[in-house]
Each structure stands twice: as structure tokens, then as C-alpha cells.
Amino acid sequence: MEQESSKANDPNPPSELVDATQAAPGSDASGHSRRVFLFNVALFLNGIVGTVLAIPIIGYLLGPALRKRSSQNAWIDLGAASDYPEGETRLASFRDPFSVPWDGQTAEVPCWVRRIRGNDFQVFAINCAHLGCPVRWFAQSQLFMCPCHGGVYYADGSRASGPPARGLFEYAHKVVDEKLMILAGKLPTLAAKNCGGPRLTQIQPTAATEASAAIASQKPGDDSWPA
Ligand code: FES
Numbered sequence: 001m002e003q004e005s006s007k008a009n010d011p012n013p014p015s016e017l018v019d020a021t022q023a024a025p026g027s028d029a030s031g032h033s034r035r036v037f038l039f040n041v042a043l044f045l046n047g048i049v050g051t052v053l054a055i056p057i058i059g060y061l062l063g064p065a066l067r068k069r070s071s072q073n074a075w076i077d078l079g080a081a082s083d084y085p086e087g088e089t090r091l092a093s094f095r096d097p098f099s100v101p102w103d104g105q106t107a108e109v110p111c112w113v114r115r116i117r118g119n120d121f122q123v124f125a126i127n128c129a130h131l132g133c134p135v136r137w138f139a140q141s142q143l144f145m146c147p148c149h150g151g152v153y154y155a156d157g158s159r160a161s162g163p164p165a166r167g168l169f170e171y172a173h174k175v176v177d178e179k180l181m182i183l184a185g186k187l188p189t190l191a192a193k194n195c196g197g198p199r200l201t202q203i204q205p206t207a208a209t210e211a212s213a214a215i216a217s218q219k220p221g222d223d224s225w226p227a
Contacts, residue, residue, distance in 0.1 A: 076184040078123070081175050084115040089137050089155065092123075097184055111171065112137055112144070113180065114155065123171040123182050124157050130164040144168065 074097035084090055092113045099107030112124040112135075124144075126134045133148035143160060144153040151162035158167040172183040 074184055075174070075176075075181040078111075078113060078173075078180040078182055081115070081119065081121075081178050081180045084113050084121070084180065086115050086117050089114040089139070091126075091137070094182065094184055109184070110134070111182070112168075114157075119175040121173055121175070121180060122157060123173045123180075125169040125171065127169070128164060129159070129166045129168060130162070135168065 076094040076097065078092050078094060084092075090113050091110055093108050093110045096103070096107045096109050110126045112126060114122040114124070116122065128135050128146040128148065128151050130146065130149060130151050133146050135144040135146045135151070135153065137144050142155045144155075144157070146152070146162065146164070149163050151164040152160040153164070153168050154160050156167075157170060159165070174181050
């Protein structure tokens with residue numbers, strides 16, 4: 001007992017005791033710095049993984065808007081103007097500027113090209129103005145005909161008969177360096193020259209259609225329901 005107390009009061013303690021007491025704060029510091037280092041590495045790796053996962057999501061969300069902006073004013077080359085004989089209407093096709101490479105054949109869009117004379121062209125959307133079936137050109141009768149409900153159009157795209165309420169839709173076009181270009185990034189619109197008036201953007205209800213809608217909406221028990 002006496003010996004122990006004398007050791008404690010010894011002004012020159014043994015060297016192993018000195019090492020032990022001095023090493024403790026050092027080991028805490030190195031452990032702490034190792035934890036900080038590992039935390040930073042984990043943070044860095046998480047950042048990389050997060051970035052890799054976020055790229056396709058951001059691309060998916062922003063892709064359509066970016067693609068739309070760049071494709072809206074896309075002029076598409078339909079080939080040499082000389083490929084289209086004067087006075088004839090021929091089928092052509094172009095690649096949808098809004099498509100992506102994996103759309104494959106579905107991105108090919110057909111259209112009808114009519115060369116009137118010189119650089120005077122008309123480029124029609126192939127879809128019927130009624131419900132969108134593809135119309136066919138019959139050179140013998142000089143008519144476009146729709147196989148779905150019998151819609152018929154004249155050679156200049158104007159409506160001849162059948163259910164369509166308007167003529168065929170046309171693409172804006174121009175001839176540059178002997179090449180026929182169409183503005184395929186925008187939906188084709190009804191050419192004013194084909195309908196003989198302002199462009200139609202909406203089918204206005206007539207008195208007859210309003211009357212039929214009113215009859216269709218009647219229910220048993222209504223005052224107007226026939227007795
Ligand atoms: Fe062409 Fe109906 S879709 S007439």
C-alpha cells in the first residue's frame with residue numbers, strides 16, 4: 001500500500017505509463033479523422049450514384065421540351081424538286097422531327113406532293129380531315145379518296161364530298177437550291193386558298209347539330225321528354 005502511494009507520488013513515472021497516458025488523446029484524434037475521411041468518401045460516392053441516377057430522369061422530364069424547341073422549326077428535305085413531275089401528285093415520306101432513333105419505321109410520315117408547275121407545289125398531310133384515315137390519290141379521276149367513310153377531295157386538296165368538313169391539311173413548303181423543303185415541325189394547316197376563306201380551326205356547331213345534341217341529352221322525366 002505504502003509502495004503504491006509512493007509510485008503515484010513519484011515525480012518520474014515509468015516510461016510505459018507515460019506512453020499510455022500520452023497516446024490516448026492521439027488515438028481519439030486519429031479515429032475521428034478516419035471517421036471524417038470515410039464519411040467524406042461515402043458522401044462522394046453517394047453523390048456520384050445520385051448524379052448517375054438523376055441524369056436519365058432529368059433527361060426524361062426535360063427531353064420533350066428541349067426536343068420540341070429544336071424540332072418545331074425543322075425544315076425537312078423532301079428531295080430534289082425535279083423528282084416531282086409537273087402536273088402530277090406523288091407520295092413522299094419524311095422522318096418525323098420529333099421522333100427518337102428507336103421509333104424505327106413508325107417515325108416515317110407519308111405525305112402527298114403535288115407539283116402544279118415550276119416551283120409551285122402543294123404538300124398535303126396524308127390524313128383525312130374527318131377522322132384521320134390515310135387518303136389515296138387516284139390519278140385517273142384526279143381525286144383523293146378516303147377509304148374509311150368515303151370522304152373525297154379535289155386535286156388541290158379542297159373538299160369534294162363526304163363527311164369531311166374541310167379540305168386536306170397542307171404543310172408550309174419552299175424550294176431551296178432545287179430541293180423541296182417542308183416545315184414538318186408544325187402541324188399542317190388548312191390552306192386558305194383551298195377553302196376559299198379564312199383558315200378553319202374549329203368546326204362551329206350549326207343549328208341542326210345543336211338541336212340533335214339537345215335531343216340526345218334529354219332524359220325520361222324531363223319536361224321535354226315525349227309522353
Ligand atoms: Fe376519311 Fe372519315 S376518316 S371520311
